[in-house]
Amino acid sequence: MLDTVCSYLDTRRLVTSEVFLRGPVYVGIWISIGIQALPGLNPSPVRDAVKAAVQQFLAPTAGGTQQLPEDPSVLLSAPASIDKGWPLGKPVIALEIMTVAGRVAGVEFVQDVLLAQSATAVPQVEITGLQLPRVLGISVTNGAPLSLDELRGTQTPVVGGGPAAVQLPVIPEECR
Numbered sequence: 200m201l202d203t204v205c206s207y208l209d210t211r212r213l214v215t216s217e218v219f220l221r222g223p224v225y226v227g228i229w230i231s232i233g234i235q236a237l238p239g240l241n242p243s244p245v246r247d248a249v250k251a252a253v254q255q256f257l258a259p260t261a262g263g264t265q266q267l268p269e270d271p272s273v274l275l276s277a278p279a280s281i282d283k284g285w286p287l288g289k290p291v292i293a294l295e296i297m298t299v300a301g302r303v304a305g306v307e308f309v310q311d312v313l314l315a316q317s318a319t320a321v322p323q324v325e326i327t328g329l330q331l332p333r334v335l336g337i338s339v340t341n342g343a344p345l346s347l348d349e350l351r352g353t354q355t356p357v358v359g360g361g362p363a364a365v366q367l368p369v370i371p372e373e374c375r
Contacts, residue, residue, distance in 0.1 A: 201220050204220060222329075223329045226316060226331070226333060228257075228334060229316075229334075230313070233310035233312075234249055234307075234340070234341060235310060235342070236307060237306070246341060253299055253300060254334055257332050257334055258285065259285050260284045285326075288326060290325050293321075297312045313344050318347075319347075
């Protein structure tokens with residue numbers, strides 16, 4: 200794609216100028232979200248819908264801020280807004296992700312959002328220049344969010360913890 204754009208621009212540039220094209224630099228982020236699904240609903244499809252909504256929100260070509268119209272009556276009759284992609288220089292903010300997750304149908308409330316670029320959770324990840332967010336891992340749980348170490352798979356094992364107990368069904372004698 201860069202070659203196509205470069206050849207297109209090369210024929211239209213001034214003779215004494217040079218055109219340099221480069222792609223974005225992706226910033227890896229980790230997201231762990233804890234939600235509470237509405238009572239009576241299967242939480243699995245709700246979790247999947249939250250995960251899809253957050254990934255769509257952070258998509259470099261289709262994501263970005265969700266614009267609400269000035270007139271609230273337009274919300275019910277308006278078609279879906281045209282997404283323009285994640286804006287350059289806009290930080291990824293945990294509270295915005297919480298808002299996107301809370302707008303998904305079937306979510307009663309969002310318990311917490313953990314957002315990190317490196318080791319610790321932060322309220323926002325700064326994006327500068329030609330950087331764009333890239334989701335390295337996302338977890339949506341019904342209840343408290345997973346810790347970021349669990350999400351990354353880097354949690355240290357508990358020392359001295361034996362095998363977990365597993366319940367096995369026992370068939371009564373008279374049923375055999």
